[in-house]
Amino acid sequence: MILELKNLTKMYDDENGIANINLKIKRGEFITLLGPSGCGKTTTLNLIGGFLKPDRGEILMAGKDISRLPPELRPVSTVFQNYALFPHLNVLENVAYGIRFYRKYPKKKALKAAQEYLNLVGLMDYEKSNIGNLSGGQQQRVALARSLATGAEVLLLDEPLSNLDVALRNRLRKELKELQRKTGVTMVFVTHDQEEALSLSDRLVVMEHGKIVQINTPEEVYYHPVNHYVASFVGKSNFMRGEDGKLYILRPEDIKLRKNPRGKYVIQEVMFLGQKTEVTLNNGQDRLEVLLTGTKGQDFKNNDAVDIDILFKSQFRDRA
Secondary structure (H helix, E strand, O other): OOEEEEEEEEEEOOOEEEEEEEEEOOOOOOEEEEOOOOHHHHHHHHHHOOOOHHHHHHHEEEEEEEEOHHHHHHEEEEEEOOOOOOOEEEEOOOOOOOHHHOOOOOOOHHHHHHHHHHHHOOOOOOOEEHHHOOOOOHHHHHHHHHHHHOOOOEEEEEOOOOOOOOOHHHHHHHHHHHHHHHHEEEEEEEEEHHHHHHHHHHHHHEEEOOOEEEEEEOOOHHOOOHHHHHHHHHHOOOOOOOOOOOEEEHHHHHHEEEOOOOOEEEEEEEEOOOOEEEEEHHHHHHHHOOOOOOOHHOOOOOOOEEEEEEEEOOOOOOOO
């Protein structure tokens, strides 16, 4: 394991903070801490980075406890939400700064090495550009290059895509995953965006009220959530009692609609969202959310009577 958290605790008061966090991260793994605001994910990241001191517990890097070391002595680097770039330095100098400070390269050698990292993030023609003249996406790439250039063993990312528009965020999400594959660096990513977490991660760490609720692959968390909180927070879920008396979870995209004047369900709402349409059904007892893709949503209107076909369901066992 490259990184291990043992009973890591940091409480600000009786209700806020994290308590007894245990987590093992493999070398080269992309781990995402996922949860709503206030769940403790950024606190966990700041403890790993050395910006906070734990009340108790250990942070082990390759077996060595670093929990009391200052940030500059830890083999980790952080990409902050606001990027924290130096406005008085150009792009190349920003990236070279980390190399000179952490790797102790002389200036000329640091600038040459910085150029390689700019090439890696697709900014080979922006060496002399001022930071203020760059777009949000370009600044994010500079911040990534600077953090990678430090030679850190673990890269911490605190919602680095949250300030970007949707289209740019989706594009940079793909670039970030490809960059991680190329470099093999271990990444710990913080987000409250479920789609971001599902698409990027080797494993998800779902958090609630300062505790870890579930750790597993994105597929396992999505299709087999451990409790109602995870099922509702990671995507949308329907819960239905089967004829066998067992409770099942149905994802909206796994329900197919069929028009039938005598159908058991009535459409309450149709919301067109472009590439998908969200449909809400009710039969007087159960309320279901259905997700239709492409032009399928055009076939259904409010107050239509329908029947459903369930394409996939899994038995739900709330372990909370």
